[in-house]
């Protein structure tokens with residue numbers, strides 16, 4: 001079986017270093033908000049080219065805390081609307097609605113899967129305060145055009161970089177492209193911890209300060225609470241794991257690119273049964289997922305499985321069709337709905353061999 005993602009094997013590669021890091025934390029006697037977290041924050045800031053990193057409990061928390069932060073600073077209020085791509089993972093949308101704000105779902109471009117920039121302006125109202133861009137599957141959104149629109153309407157640009165650690169737009173990395181960015185270190189992500197973790201990056205010192213306090217019970221000074229905060233912190237063990245894995249991230253991304261290029265160059269889409277992703281800048285994509293489309297997606301899924309190739313659907317039900325968002329169920333978003341029926345993610349990882357990749361391509365090219 002060619003598995004979709006073999007996490008055990010990925011982490012075993014760094015076993016000795018991970019154990020050493022873990023021992024260091026055990027022996028330090030400090031387990032929350034200490035040396036490892038501080039050092040990871042510095043190292044991740046320098047990786048992204050950004051001034052501040054704040055370690056938090058998860059990717060969802062990172063996005064939630066950015067929005068809460070802007071609320072505390074008086075920039076967003078309870079009636080604010082935030083524009084977000086309709087085909088994203090549910091967390092991007094939860095982050096908005098959890099803060100009591102209104103998500104405005106905008107269709108993606110069917111070929112790139114990213115927010116369709118031409119549809120943003122018609123969704124802007126006097127209540128719109130931000131655009132939450134999602135660098136879905138590891139490809140950076142058309143950030144230059146999005147920043148132009150944001151400037152014109154005085155909107156914040158929040159990046160959801162949960163799938164795109166290390167991706168570039170021109171010479172800048174994601175996390176440093178908008179006003180603030182949320183990262184996830186969930187184990188399956190390109191930079192994955194061995195548990196939950198997340199971070200906010202920003203160049204805005206006021207926002208950074210506010211978020212740091214919000215995630216620590218709303219407190220800047222022990223037992224003095226400025227905000228009704230939450231508990232969302234990156235613990236020392238996870239920070240130490242991430243420090244090890246950050247050192248290998250660029251190497252891992254290069255490997256993912258090799259796999260993706262092999263797919264792009266060798267998958268034949270005769271009969272239009274298979275449609276490859278459209279990639280404008282191959283160099284900057286970090287290939288968290290390799291997502292193709294087919295009108296016969298469910299058939300393709302079973303066919304691949306019968307040839308011992310495991311695939312995953314990201315995502316089978318669009319957020320606006322979820323029970324949790326019953327109020328949005330009536331929305332008509334044809335591209336998003338079509339993508340939910342047609343997308344399928346092929347195996348890709350930092351340890352996948354070219355032999356396995358060749359096998360996937362051979363089987364895929366035999367689908368008729």
Ligand SMILES: *Cc1c(COP(=O)(O)O)cnc(C)c1O
Nearest residue numbers: 058059060089091092162184186
């Ligand atoms: C994984 C993910 C998140 C949430 O991250 P968690 O760490 O699981 O909370 C948010 N947005 C996107 C696009 C994701 O893929």
